[in-house]
Amino acid sequence: MNIKETLQEIFRTVFEDAELQINEEMTANDVSNWTSLTHLIMIEKVENTFKIKLTLKELIKLKKVGDLMDLIQQKS
Amino acid sequence: MEKHKPVFFIIYLLSFLFIVIFIIKINGKFIFNTKIKFVSIDNFLNKKKDTTSNQQNTILSKRIEAKSDSIILPIYESKSESELNIYIDSLIKISKLDLNESNIKESPFLYNYQINGKYPLDSFFEKISNADSSSKLFRIAHYGDSQIEGDRMTFELRKLFRSKFLCEGVGYVPMQDITDPVSYVRKSNGSWTRYTVFTNKIKGFSYGQGGSVYRYAPSLKSSVSLNILSSYKKAYLYYGFGSDSCFLDVYSSKRNLLASHHINQKSKFNVIDLNLSSNETNLDFVFRGPSPSVYGVSFDGQKGMQFDNYGLRGQAGDGLMLIPQSDLIDMYNKTNTSMAIVQFGGNVVQGIKSEKSLNFYGNIYKNLYLHFKSALSNGSVLIIGINDVSRSVNGVYESYPNIGEMRNLQRKSAVENGMAFFDIYQLMGGENSVKIWNEKGLASRDGHYSDKGRDIVCKEIYKALMYEYKKYLTRKNKVHE
Numbered sequence: 028m029n030i031k032e033t034l035q036e037i038f039r040t041v042f043e044d045a046e047l048q049i050n051e052e053m054t055a056n057d058v059s060n061w062t063s064l065t066h067l068i069m070i071e072k073v074e075n076t077f078k079i080k081l082t083l084k085e086l087i088k089l090k091k092v093g094d095l096m097d098l099i100q101q102k103s
Numbered sequence: 104m105e106k107h108k109p110v111f112f113i114i115y116l117l118s119f120l121f122i123v124i125f126i127i128k129i130n131g132k133f134i135f136n137t138k139i140k141f142v143s144i145d146n147f148l149n150k151k152k153d154t155t156s157n158q159q160n161t162i163l164s165k166r167i168e169a170k171s172d173s174i175i176l177p178i179y180e181s182k183s184e185s186e187l188n189i190y191i192d193s194l195i196k197i198s199k200l201d202l203n204e205s206n207i208k209e210s211p212f213l214y215n216y217q218i219n220g221k222y223p224l225d226s227f228f229e230k231i232s233n234a235d236s237s238s239k240l241f242r243i244a245h246y247g248d249s250q251i252e253g254d255r256m257t258f259e260l261r262k263l264f265r266s267k268f269l270c271e272g273v274g275y276v277p278m279q280d281i282t283d284p285v286s287y288v289r290k291s292n293g294s295w296t297r298y299t300v301f302t303n304k305i306k307g308f309s310y311g312q313g314g315s316v317y318r319y320a321p322s323l324k325s326s327v328s329l330n331i332l333s334s335y336k337k338a339y340l341y342y343g344f345g346s347d348s349c350f351l352d353v354y355s356s357k358r359n360l361l362a363s364h365h366i367n368q369k370s371k372f373n374v375i376d377l378n379l380s381s382n383e384t385n386l387d388f389v390f391r392g393p394s395p396s397v398y399g400v401s402f403d404g405q406k407g408m409q410f411d412n413y414g415l416r417g418q419a420g421d422g423l424m425l426i427p428q429s430d431l432i433d434m435y436n437k438t439n440t441s442m443a444i445v446q447f448g449g450n451v452v453q454g455i456k457s458e459k460s461l462n463f464y465g466n467i468y469k470n471l472y473l474h475f476k477s478a479l480s481n482g483s484v485l486i487i488g489i490n491d492v493s494r495s496v497n498g499v500y501e502s503y504p505n506i507g508e509m510r511n512l513q514r515k516s517a518v519e520n521g522m523a524f525f526d527i528y529q530l531m532g533g534e535n536s537v538k539i540w541n542e543k544g545l546a547s548r549d550g551h552y553s554d555k556g557r558d559i560v561c562k563e564i565y566k567a568l569m570y571e572y573k574k575y576l577t578r579k580n581k582v583h584e
Contacts, residue, residue: 056425059304063421063467067454083459087466 030099033076034092041069051093077103176214176514179507181534190532191539198559202266202566210567214514214524223523224568227442227483228575234268234407240337241439242274243410244312246423246475247446250490250551252414253284256446259561261286261410267569269407272335277399278317278327281416286332287402293325300422301415309343309371311398312434313413314423316343318394326389334384335402338377341438342366342395345373349392353377356385366395372434411440420447421467424474431478441482443475446527448489448513449550452503461505465512472516486517487525487564491537492550500548502535530563 035049042060055061061069073095074080079102089095182190200206215224230241245257254273264270273286279297280289298305300314310316319325340351349366361379377400379386388400403409415422434440451464475484488510493500510528517524531540540546545556552560 056304057306059302062301063419063464064417064450064454067460067463083462083466086459086463 030096034096037069037072037076041065041072049092051091051096053092073099079103176518179529179533182532187532187536187539191543194559198562207566207569209570210563212526212530212563213567213571214518215571216518218521221521223521224483224571225575226481228572230441231268231408238406239439240403240406241408241441243408243442243444244413244440245410245444246413248418248450249416250449251412251446252416253282254286254412256557256561257410257412258286259557260565263561263565264408269404270409271404272402272409273331273333274403274409275313275399275401275411276329277315278397288330290328294320295325299415300425301418308396309430310426311341312431314415314426317397319390321393326387329386331384331402335382336405337403338379339401340375340377341398342373343371345369345395346393349395352389353379354387354389355383371430372437374437417450419451420471424471428478435478442485443479444485444487445472445475446487448509449492452492452506455505455509461508464509468513469516472522473520476520476522484522485525486513486522487527488513490527490550491531493537493548500538502537507534525564525567527560530560
């Protein structure tokens with residue numbers, strides 16, 4: 028499973044932007060509709076899709092998309 | 104036998120349906136990948152749940168209790184439906200009393216605990232005690248979600264404070280919004296686009312202190328018509344990134360030019376005293392030239408205080424942390440904003456499904472509150488906590504689980520970090536209170552207050568603050584003796 032491509036699909040669905048192209052440096056500031064409310068929905072989808080569990084500590088440490096991709100890679 | 108066939112058919116059908124009720128549980132069963140929901144046996148028999156022992160939806164079995172050296176925060180038991188009815192009836196009665204000295208008592212819902220020798224609201228109280236003599240008006244920024252959007256609640260607080268202090272006009276007015284406000288009428292003409300820290304984020308420009316900014320397409324005439332429903336003495340424009348060929352003309356409804364300004368300051372945040380030749384209540388703001396970043400306008404008194412409403416529908420509040428600290432400090436200094444009231448929480452209830460998500464939001468709110476506290480190091484921050492919210496569970500309305508726990512985390516973050524906290528959830532009555540508020544016409548089931556409900560809530564907030572203000576004055580007089 029290609030992590031970036033799969034994550035991009037999740038982002039496009041959750042943040043309702045069919046054209047969204049993710050990159051490692053992307054943050055919530057770069058994406059309309061990326062708020063804490065949609066963030067948790069996105070994380071739930073990531074956990075279900077990649078069959079992983081993210082701890083609260085790990086969630087709080089995430090600063091950008093690249094951090095999330097690394098975490099998924101580590102846990103998958 | 105033939106004539107009894109319809110009766111037998113009905114009996115067989117009812118028997119089958121009873122069996123289905125017992126087999127299929129409340130959350131439904133999957134059959135051939137299709138989820139089937141059916142009436143539960145309790146609903147069928149119209150049994151009311153005992154809310155005092157309704158812990159089955161509460162994920163956390165332990166209460167979170169904040170402790171500091173000398174502060175222990177109370178833990179509440181749920182009230183029964185009959186207790187809630189009696190309590191809320193008493194709130195309604197109390198709200199009809201005059202707001203005189205004898206009816207202003209200590210509030211169990213306001214926490215203004217001394218931390219490091221300082222009371223959180225003292226800066227605010229100092230401002231209001233000097234408001235009439237000071238030459239400069241000071242502002243209170245009220246942030247919240249749909250509970251306050253369109254100047255709701257803020258308008259009530261302004262009206263209450265106006266009864267005792269100088270507080271004129273309607274405060275901050277955005278150029279565009281998704282809701283109709285209660286204290287003015289606005290019509291945006293042309294091609295305005297609203298950008299906020301939550302949706303439709305903007306890059307390369309800044310947000311105003313309310314987390315929004317407005318820009319227009321210069322090829323079309325862009326104006327905003329306002330009908331201000333309150334008298335005022337001063338009007339201001341807040342903008343950034345002006346240009347040499349940008350102008351603002353302000354007209355009365357009779358097309359008299361009341362003011363004309365060059366919107367040419369290039370810095371992020373600028374304030375213009377519009378100096379209108381007449382303080383008309385029907386105004387047209389007509390912009391010409393390339394679009395600056397318009398943050399809004401305000402209508403205020405010459406001095407005294409002002410409440411500014413920054414309502415953002417459907418949000419948890421975290422987006423406001425996208426306003427850089429340095430920008431917020433600069434804007435607060437330029438507008439003389441001395442207090443922030445931060446009122447969020449209702450929109451997170453659906454997302455609190457586990458201890459992890461509860462603590463995730465707890466962490467968000469701690470950071471959000473500290474964001475405002477740091478920007479107002481010489482000011483005050485009042486946190487208004489989450490209110491009760493319900494949803495339909497198989498046709499019966501119940502409060503979302505864990506609202507009390509969310510309130511505990513918000514309260515802890517506020518109190519331990521030198522901020523005041525008003526417990527609106529407990530004011531309502533706690534768990535399942537919104538059901539009774541709804542039955543009495545005080546709120547919708549999703550927790551939005553009606554006019555009557557807002558009247559009760561805002562009066563309780565006002566009375567709580569006025570009691571603390573009285574204590575502040577006593578302390579201040581003792582110091583000077």
